[in-house]
Amino acid sequence: MIDYSALTATPLFKGITPNEIQTILGDEAPHLLQTFAKGDVLAEQDSPCNRLIILMRGKIRAEMTDVSGRVVKIEDVSAPSPLAILFLFGTNNKFPVRAIADEETIAIVIPKQLILKMLQNNENLLRNYLDISADFAARLSQKLYFMSFRSIRQKISMYLLELAHKQQTDTVQLDRTKSSLAEYFGVSRPSLERELTNMQTAGFIGIHKKEITLLQKAKMVGLVKFGG
Amino acid sequence: MIDYSALTATPLFKGITPNEIQTILGDEAPHLLQTFAKGDVLAEQDSPCNRLIILMRGKIRAEMTDVSGRVVKIEDVSAPSPLAILFLFGTNNKFPVRAIADEETIAIVIPKQLILKMLQNNENLLRNYLDISADFAARLSQKLYFMSFRSIRQKISMYLLELAHKQQTDTVQLDRTKSSLAEYFGVSRPSLERELTNMQTAGFIGIHKKEITLLQKAKMVGLVKFGG
DNA sequence: GGCAAACTGTAGCAATTGTTACACTATCCG
């Protein structure tokens, strides 16, 4: 049986009642359930992305094999959550990664054609779908924006200034570990640490664990603007 | 008057007949037309993105002002083409850039609510919309993928190996200028040139203008795989 | 044809960043 109330917890079905979901999915719903054992492949990299996979229970990992044959783990996805929602459409709609079950996993697999119908028949669903896509794109854009700054000092300044703006204070709390921040910036962790220390020594910021105080906002703005 | 046949040339209305478009847009269509003089602002950065702007004639430039006040040109868009299609939805749906008319420009401006209705009422339109979004996201992903490689040599190798795969030959034609390739990689132009020269000296590739021959594919694969 | 603008190729030096290694701390979980 499909647990419709669990589905309302997924971003895609947010704001839609279990009853509505039942109606949307229709009578075929029970046939859409699939179970995967640990190690099973839910979707092969570069295979046609002709169905939407929504995890109901369990978790998977997404791996990518590049031209050189190197396998890189891209992300972990836990239920309840839809998978690769953005690659269902587009001119080259293939799974960008291989999805492998990390434990026993139950998923609802919905053919692309049915998705199209569902989107047309339910405005909430359509909005959710478009919102999810847009948010994804916004995150990618934001990250690329950071990559466009040359020096680590510029990236740090930019990041902290935006954090200060969001948190409405000049003493910000880092919203991720320094390790993952280094990864986000695409630089090595020691390099990031060093530059943070340099900026503290230079009097730009004060560092206490994950709490960073912006001491010279104007100068940091200048860094971003004129380089350095 | 709206030139419906011109609209069919936009990616959003691809495959939809002028008559259908007329039906989709409905009676309000004539009220949606707007004219902008050179220098007029079609959309302000960070203003709510509550309408879709489709350029029918003329061209605009998209500029972004960052935290520091630095103004950067992001892209040029010429008619016929929709504007910022991916930022209409999402939790923070604001124009990421300021759109300024570079010459006299005529555009159809469709409110978000109407777009939602249109997408629900026409499957072709919905598919086009989703395809455009997905393609955009795929381009962003692809670019981030390149940014994830540390050295310039790795980026070059990766890029050339993919080009060779696409063009089905080991003598590839660069699909953009070396300048823009440097920008795409997020490195300085002289650094890219130097590394290309180094790779030629090392015997990996042969360079003749925009034509590059991959002489040691296996070793280049190794570069990407093991670093270096 | 000829001018302007964009693009290419190269060099030397300065600066930033990566790498590796090690010690230490915090957090999670049984």
Added chain:
DNA sequence: CGGATAGTGTAACAATTGCTACAGTTTGCC
């Protein structure tokens, strides 16, 4: 409580990359 795991902080050295400057080439356009 204790052990494992993830995260932090720092240092020295090597390597890559950026910057600036200049000369030459191609392209587009009048």
